Amino acid sequence: MPVSLVVNGETHQLHLDARVTVLDALREHLHLTGSKKGCDQGQCGACTVLIEGRRVLSCLTLALTAQGKEIQTIEGLAVNGVLHPMQQAFIDQDGFQCGYCTPGQIMSAIACLREGHARSDAEIREYMSGNLCRCAAYPKIVAAIKQARTKMSSA
Amino acid sequence: MRPFTFEQAANLAQASHLGRRTGQGQTDAGAQFLAGGTTLIDLMKLDVLRPKQLVDLNSLRSSAHPVEIGPKGLRLNAFATMSEIADDASVASQYPVIAQSLQLAASPQIRNMATLGGNVLQKTRCPYYRDPSWKACNKRIPGSGCAAIDGFNRNHAVLGIDQSCIAQYPGDFGVALVALDAELELNGPLGLRRMPFASLHAPAAGRPHIETTLLAGEIIAAFHIPAAAWTSRSLYLKVRDRASYEFAISSAAVALEMDGDAVRNVRIGLGGMAYRPWRAKDAETLLIGGPLTEVNAMAAATAALAGAQTHGYNDHKPELARRTLVRALLEAKILPNSSVGV
Numbered sequence: 396m397p398v399s400l401v402v403n404g405e406t407h408q409l410h411l412d413a414r415v416t417v418l419d420a421l422r423e424h425l426h427l428t429g430s431k432k433g434c435d436q437g438q439c440g441a442c443t444v445l446i447e448g449r450r451v452l453s454c455l456t457l458a459l460t461a462q463g464k465e466i467q468t469i470e471g472l473a474v475n476g477v478l479h480p481m482q483q484a485f486i487d488q489d490g491f492q493c494g495y496c497t498p499g500q501i502m503s504a505i506a507c508l509r510e511g512h513a514r515s516d517a518e519i520r521e522y523m524s525g526n527l528c529r530c531a532a533y534p535k536i537v538a539a540i541k542q543a544r545t546k547m548s549s550a
Numbered sequence: 551m552r553p554f555t556f557e558q559a560a561n562l563a564q565a566s567h568l569g570r571r572t573g574q575g576q577t578d579a580g581a582q583f584l585a586g587g588t589t590l591i592d593l594m595k596l597d598v599l600r601p602k603q604l605v606d607l608n609s610l611r612s613s614a615h616p617v618e619i620g621p622k623g624l625r626l627n628a629f630a631t632m633s634e635i636a637d638d639a640s641v642a643s644q645y646p647v648i649a650q651s652l653q654l655a656a657s658p659q660i661r662n663m664a665t666l667g668g669n670v671l672q673k674t675r676c677p678y679y680r681d682p683s684w685k686a687c688n689k690r691i692p693g694s695g696c697a698a699i700d701g702f703n704r705n706h707a708v709l710g711i712d713q714s715c716i717a718q719y720p721g722d723f724g725v726a727l728v729a730l731d732a733e734l735e736l737n738g739p740l741g742l743r744r745m746p747f748a749s750l751h752a753p754a755a756g757r758p759h760i761e762t763t764l765l766a767g768e769i770i771a772a773f774h775i776p777a778a779a780w781t782s783r784s785l786y787l788k789v790r791d792r793a794s795y796e797f798a799i800s801s802a803a804v805a806l807e808m809d810g811d812a813v814r815n816v817r818i819g820l821g822g823m824a825y826r827p828w829r830a831k832d833a834e835t836l837l838i839g840g841p842l843t844e845v846n847a848m849a850a851a852t853a854a855l856a857g858a859q860t861h862g863y864n865d866h867k868p869e870l871a872r873r874t875l876v877r878a879l880l881e882a883k884i885l886p887n888s889s890v891g892v
Contacts, residue, residue: 396556437591437592452660455663456591457556457584459556460587463891503658512658522658523658524793524794525657525659526657526700
């Protein structure tokens with residue numbers, strides 16, 4: 396079926412099977428492999444992207460239902476080679492080890508801040524619970540979000 | 551995932567017509583409605599659900615206000631997302647048990663996707679249901695048996711079960727709805743009709759593959775929660791194996807109206823414990839009129855679990871449910887008596 400996907404501000408015309416998820420459309424058809432396939436069952440959060448500004452699981456979203464909606468992925472964050480404050484914070488705070496969950500963590504963290512759900516350590520942990528990290532870098536992920544919170548609120 | 555045709559519905563009437571093969575929650579239904587997709591797409595990938603047709607309801611999402619609060623009660627649009635209602639300040643202050651049951655469920659991403667209507671229709675998390683390599687599952691394959699009864703049944707239901715199925719209803723919001731006497735607004739082949747939420751989920755009754763009492767093609771359009779003196783002093787207590795993003799192993803929805811030290815009215819729902827969203831009316835009856843002490847709360851909780859049947863690995867669940875309910879009642883008692891009018 397013909398599908399028009401708007402990814403990081405750019406419109407792509409694709410022909411997709413109805414079964415293709417947003418995650419597979421991004422990775423296999425648009426070769427944007429930043430969004431990761433962890434469990435592919437909506438349990439790990441590695442595939443988190445923003446659709447219409449809200450964080451969702453791209454592995455459980457059919458591409459057909461995302462038609463014409465603004466999709467933001469990790470690839471669209473940096474501007475002219477300058478990292479997004481959340482990306483920089485994950486580097487500064489050492490917020491990852493293997494890095495596999497990191498794109499999902501960063502997309503989720505940006506949404507978490509924008510929602511106003513990052514006011515305390517406890518709130519950050521609760522509202523980041525949809526993103527699992529097998530390396531257990533959780534304390535440093537919280538530290539990264541707090542660093543970005545300062546930068547993004549003063550920006 | 552098996553192939554399917556994909557159709558988008560422009561309005562409720564068209565959706566009901568397109569979805570006339572949806573059945574009553576049967577795993578082998580020829581058609582499925584797609585809303586948030588957080589249960590459906592997952593189970594299609596696992597090859598548990600195998601619809602030949604998906605009817606996409608997403609264009610119906612923005613057609614009405616998510617929340618309406620008036621003197622008669624609360625109306626929630628069934629196409630609202632869980633996060634829209636969990637974050638609503640007026641729901642949180644006047645019907646806290648509703649907001650909390652949604653806020654404590656799933657993850658932020660899933661709450662952004664899942665609709666209220668889809669939430670109450672979510673399928674059990676029974677591992678023998680979710681894995682088709684198990685041949686015995688009366689919910690998936692009528693008459694095939696139940697692998698959970700002699701299997702690993704640590705988190706299976708102890709109330710409302712029979713020999714055909716001990717699957718647990720996994721939701722939280724439904725537990726709050728059943729406690730507050732919610733009604734459904736349905737749209738389908740009979741046009742618009744109302745039904746008590748407590749009638750939505752069919753009992754196991756030897757045929758657990760029939761999951762709902764909805765008519766084929768019928769769609770939940772809204773939830774109505776009647777206004778009452780006890781809704782503002784209410785809470786949802788959820789006990790889990792991990793602190794967040796986890797299904798309940800035990801939960802209680804409690805709404806309380808006090809008259810001095812005595813209970814004037816109480817409404818109780820139990821989650822993580824039963825085959826369906828569970829209303830504990832025996833416990834309510836015992837509590838009304840008396841002081842809300844720990845002893846009385848435990849007596850009521852004991853009555854609520856009187857019919858519990860366990861299967862080995864879940865022998866601990868009745869005691870867990872009793873303690874959960876006692877704690878929820880005592881916590882509700884010390885909540886400030888909200889003066890917010892409805």
